[in-house]
Amino acid sequence: MGENSESAMQGKNFYESGGTRKGILSWIFTTDHKRIGMLYLASLFIFFTAGASFGLLMRLELIAPGKTIVTASTYNSFFTLHGVIMIFLFIIPGIPVSLGNFFLPLQIGARDVAFPRINLFSWWLYMTGGILALLSLFTGDGPPDTGWTFYAPYSIRTGTNVSLAVFAAFILGFSSILTGLNFVTTVHRLRAPGMSWFRMPLFVWSLYATAWVQVLATPILGITLLLIIIERFFGVGFFDPSKGGDPILYQHLFWIYSHPAVYIMIVPAMGVVTEIIPVFARRTVFGYKAIAFSSLGIAAVGFFVWGHHMFTSGISDTSKAIFSLLTFLVAIPSGIKVFNWVASLYRGSIKVDTPLLFVISFVFLFCIGGLTGLINGTLATNIHIHGTHFIVAHFHYVMFGGTAFAFFAGLHYWFPKMCGRMYSEARAKTAWFFLFIGFNILYFPMFIVGWQGMPRRYYDYLPMFHTLNLISTIGSWILAAGLILMFVNLIRSITKGEKAGSNPWKGTTLEWTVPSPPPAENFDEIPVVTHGPYTYE
Amino acid sequence: MERKHEGHEAASYKTYIFTWTALVLLAAATIAVAELHMGAASIVVALLIASLKAALILYFFMHLRYEKWFFKLAFLLPILVFMFSIGFTFLDVLYR
Amino acid sequence: MTEETLHKTAEVHRDYTGSKMGMWLFLFTEMLLFGGMFILYAVYRFKHPEEFHTSAQDLDTTIGAINTLILLTSSLTMALSILALQKGKKRLSLVFQVLTILMGAAFLGNKSLEWGAKFHHGMYPNSAYLLTKSSGEILFYGLYFVMTGIHGLHVLIGIGVLLFMVLFTMRGSIDSTNFVKLENSGLYWHFVDIVWVYLFPLFYLIT
Numbered sequence: 001m002g003e004n005s006e007s008a009m010q011g012k013n014f015y016e017s018g019g020t021r022k023g024i025l026s027w028i029f030t031t032d033h034k035r036i037g038m039l040y041l042a043s044l045f046i047f048f049t050a051g052a053s054f055g056l057l058m059r060l061e062l063i064a065p066g067k068t069i070v071t072a073s074t075y076n077s078f079f080t081l082h083g084v085i086m087i088f089l090f091i092i093p094g095i096p097v098s099l100g101n102f103f104l105p106l107q108i109g110a111r112d113v114a115f116p117r118i119n120l121f122s123w124w125l126y127m128t129g130g131i132l133a134l135l136s137l138f139t140g141d142g143p144p145d146t147g148w149t150f151y152a153p154y155s156i157r158t159g160t161n162v163s164l165a166v167f168a169a170f171i172l173g174f175s176s177i178l179t180g181l182n183f184v185t186t187v188h189r190l191r192a193p194g195m196s197w198f199r200m201p202l203f204v205w206s207l208y209a210t211a212w213v214q215v216l217a218t219p220i221l222g223i224t225l226l227l228i229i230i231e232r233f234f235g236v237g238f239f240d241p242s243k244g245g246d247p248i249l250y251q252h253l254f255w256i257y258s259h260p261a262v263y264i265m266i267v268p269a270m271g272v273v274t275e276i277i278p279v280f281a282r283r284t285v286f287g288y289k290a291i292a293f294s295s296l297g298i299a300a301v302g303f304f305v306w307g308h309h310m311f312t313s314g315i316s317d318t319s320k321a322i323f324s325l326l327t328f329l330v331a332i333p334s335g336i337k338v339f340n341w342v343a344s345l346y347r348g349s350i351k352v353d354t355p356l357l358f359v360i361s362f363v364f365l366f367c368i369g370g371l372t373g374l375i376n377g378t379l380a381t382n383i384h385i386h387g388t389h390f391i392v393a394h395f396h397y398v399m400f401g402g403t404a405f406a407f408f409a410g411l412h413y414w415f416p417k418m419c420g421r422m423y424s425e426a427r428a429k430t431a432w433f434f435l436f437i438g439f440n441i442l443y444f445p446m447f448i449v450g451w452q453g454m455p456r457r458y459y460d461y462l463p464m465f466h467t468l469n470l471i472s473t474i475g476s477w478i479l480a481a482g483l484i485l486m487f488v489n490l491i492r493s494i495t496k497g498e499k500a501g502s503n504p505w506k507g508t509t510l511e512w513t514v515p516s517p518p519p520a521e522n523f524d525e526i527p528v529v530t531h532g533p534y535t536y537e
Numbered sequence: 538m539e540r541k542h543e544g545h546e547a548a549s550y551k552t553y554i555f556t557w558t559a560l561v562l563l564a565a566a567t568i569a570v571a572e573l574h575m576g577a578a579s580i581v582v583a584l585l586i587a588s589l590k591a592a593l594i595l596y597f598f599m600h601l602r603y604e605k606w607f608f609k610l611a612f613l614l615p616i617l618v619f620m621f622s623i624g625f626t627f628l629d630v631l632y633r
Numbered sequence: 634m635t636e637e638t639l640h641k642t643a644e645v646h647r648d649y650t651g652s653k654m655g656m657w658l659f660l661f662t663e664m665l666l667f668g669g670m671f672i673l674y675a676v677y678r679f680k681h682p683e684e685f686h687t688s689a690q691d692l693d694t695t696i697g698a699i700n701t702l703i704l705l706t707s708s709l710t711m712a713l714s715i716l717a718l719q720k721g722k723k724r725l726s727l728v729f730q731v732l733t734i735l736m737g738a739a740f741l742g743n744k745s746l747e748w749g750a751k752f753h754h755g756m757y758p759n760s761a762y763l764l765t766k767s768s769g770e771i772l773f774y775g776l777y778f779v780m781t782g783i784h785g786l787h788v789l790i791g792i793g794v795l796l797f798m799v800l801f802t803m804r805g806s807i808d809s810t811n812f813v814k815l816e817n818s819g820l821y822w823h824f825v826d827i828v829w830v831y832l833f834p835l836f837y838l839i840t
Contacts, residue, residue: 114648114651114654114655115655118655177659177662180658181655181658181659181662182655184654184658185651185654185655185658188607188651188654189648189650189651189654190651212614215658215661215662216614216615216618216661216662216665217618217665218662219662219663219664219665219666219668219669220622220665220666220668220669222662222666222669223666223667223669223670224669226783227669227670227673227779230779234758234759235758235759236758236759236775236778236779237758237759237768237771237772237775238673238772238775238776238779243764243768243771243772243775244677244681244767244768244769244771244772245768245772246676246677246680248629249626249672249673249676252626252629252672253669253672253673256622256626256669303618303621303622304621304625306625307625307629314633315629315633316628316629316630316631316632316633317632318628318629318631318632319625319628319629319632322625322628323625548716549716550713550716553709553712553713553716554709556709556712557705557706557708557709560705560708561702561705564698564701564702564705564833567833567834567838568694568698568838571834571838571839571840572840573840574840575840576840579838579839579840580839583834583835583838584831584834586834587830587831587833587834590827590830591827591830591831594708594823594826594827594830595823595827597712598708598709598711598712598819598823599819599820599823599824600816604653605650607654608653608654608657611657611658611661612657612661614661615661615664615665615668616664618665618668619664619665619668619671622668622672623668623671623672623675626672626675626676627675627676627679630676630679630680
């Protein structure tokens with residue numbers, strides 16, 4: 001960037017114009033949003049692998065009743081670290097920091113985000129948080145065993161290394177806040193001339209809604225985690241019943257953030273889906289404004305429903321009823337989106353490539369996850385399934401089947417733009433097949449065992465659940481095979497793939513008007529936008 | 538791109554000193570009111586005075602008066618989030 | 634990025650509104666950070682009104698009032714320093730900035746005297762003496778130390794930021810045409826003042 005920008009504009013892509021620094025330094029000190037996006041992508045990959053490994057180990061432990069490979073306390077650390085890594089290091093930052101960082105400025109016709117150096121700083125914070133989270137495994141008096149929710153008073157009293165893990169999550173929250181305020185400012189200030197609010201691609205709308213949630217919800221988590229650390233070091237007593245504190249208040253504070261955080265995870269994924277469907281159906285998206293406003297709607301309603309995580313915690317009946325009612329409201333904007341996606345596909349000239357396969361599986365799996373969410377949100381049924389594997393199945397359908405599948409869709413869709421080369425379509429489709437089949441074999445049995453009463457977070461279970469757990473564990477291997485195949489295909493194609501042109505999918509948004517990979521400053525000249533994002537003949 | 542700083546012509550040393558005087562008077566008022574021992578109403582009065590002080594600081598010292606609509610409107614969002622958070626928490630605490 | 638390219642990009646788009654927008658968004662997060670603690674305060678005061686009242690009697694209203702006066706005045710000098718810089722009066726602006734810093738330090742000095750006296754009486758979180766008290770009092774002092782402590786930390790950070798601003802002003806890297814850094818530091822300083830405006834009656838003036 002900067003002094004190299006003139007030469008960069010003469011055909012150099014952003015990989016080749018690294019500024020004055022060389023090698024790895026040109027990456028870890030870069031302020032180019034595309035390089036930061038790639039940095040995040042690589043880091044996400046590492047942490048996802050770590051989180052997935054813990055998941056596989058948990059499934060292996062559950063292959064048969066009784067102790068199989070690990071002790072009860074090790075299993076507790078596994079699900080804690082699996083949760084902390086997957087939630088705070090993969091799925092919350094996930095799409096915004098990687099695909100969002102790379103494509104938000106491109107899609108609105110900007111040269112970079114509003115605060116490039118803060119963008120880099122937030123990556124540094126992210127890495128610091130990630131490394132601290134992993135360090136908590138090996139230092140102190142044993143890895144944390146509280147679950148990713150760090151519920152008081154256990155998290156205050158346990159002798160394990162909770163303080164470090166909590167501090168890591170605090171830092172990650174700060175990183176998330178910085179990304180959020182960067183994106184809000186970027187969307188407000190750096191749109192290209194003519195890029196009015198309703199000409200923005202819907203991925204940008206979803207990132208915008210998400211960024212607001214990041215700004216407004218994350219600080220509550222920050223203070224809550226800080227209070228846990230203060231409690232552990234100074235014994236103030238806020239959440240300690242023996243000193244008059246109220247542990248349920250911890251749960252309130254925790255979920256005031258962590259429920260909106262669920263929408264930080266899913267809304268950008270919905271944006272990716274909305275971006276891909278028109279391109280592969282060759283027609284404009286149905287209900288542009290409805291989709292844009294439903295993103296904001298989900299973000300807003302997300303702030304009022306946190307109590308549904310606490311139906312069995314002993315909160316008042318009045319609040320249970322109100323939280324349950326409000327929870328059903330989330331179904332409305334989510335439903336609007338699903339119907340609009342289906343309507344966008346209707347009578348389109350559909351081309352079934354890998355991105356669309358992932359998108360269609362997203363819609364299918366998200367519907368299962370979302371509709372079982374209504375079962376969880378109903379007071380009476382919630383008491384039956386609370387804390388069982390039914391919940392585990394529900395949120396993996398939404399988070400993995402939803403967000404991660406959309407992430408994979410976006411990864412394949414934008415791969416040619418990010419790397420300038422095309423992946424192997426045949427391998428990608430095979431990988432998708434393994435992922436989709438493996439996913440359902442892994443998680444669907446959990447609905448059944450959960451409904452039958454198998455609790456979550458135990459390393460052991462009754463013999464009556466054996467068969468379904470065995471099937472589930474086999475599913476985890478199929479899923480892992482799919483993941484390996486997909487990542488090998490993508491990583492291999494970075495260097496070995498066929499060269500992709502600037503617009504292999506015939507997309508109509510601005511990122512497809514620049515070369516692949518894009519030059520350092522994105523656009524030779526800032527484009528002037530004259531029409532909406534999805535205009536097809 | 539915008540080198541001009543919107544609306545700062547209106548701010549003056551005098552405005553700031555008036556604002557400060559009002560703030561000090563309100564601080565004195567809140568102490569005086571506390572001496573009256575009004576019971577349950579005292580928290581309401583204390584919070585009203587504090588919010589008035591906060592509004593003065595925001596409006597004059599923090600230049601919210603001169604800012605674009607975005608700043609004025611966006612400012613309502615964290616307040617709304619806080620209100621709803623505390624309100625819904627009290628739905629539990631009040632009726633538990 | 635090297636120093637001169639940074640300068641170059643800064644020249645290309647010096648987006649004041651954008652910078653301030655970022656700062657305000659950051660302040661929103663700060664508001665909600667304190668908001669979380671105010672939720673705790675509200676619930677525990679609702680549960681233990683009597684104990685909160687009696688504990689508050691033991692706090693020194695005079696010190697609290699002096700600190701209120703100090704912070705309000707520091708907000709005035711902060712605002713004046715920006716105005717002075719805008720009018721090109723660098724020296725005057727520096728005087729106001731230094732005054733602001735000094736008042737911030739005085740606030741912290743007062744605070745540490747106050748805390749020190751409490752510690753001296755064995756009043757600190759988890760102390761044997763405090764644990765003999767009722768749970769309402771334990772919670773009141775817990776909230777008092779945590780909330781004023783985190784607020785004090787913010788004052789300290791504000792002082793640090795302002796020290797940099799003094800340096801920048803002396804070096805001339807912020808001046809009458811380019812003062813958004815000082816203005817953003819001012820926003821932060823005023824915000825910290827606002828937090829105190831609420832903390833003061835909520836801890837010292839409970840009747």
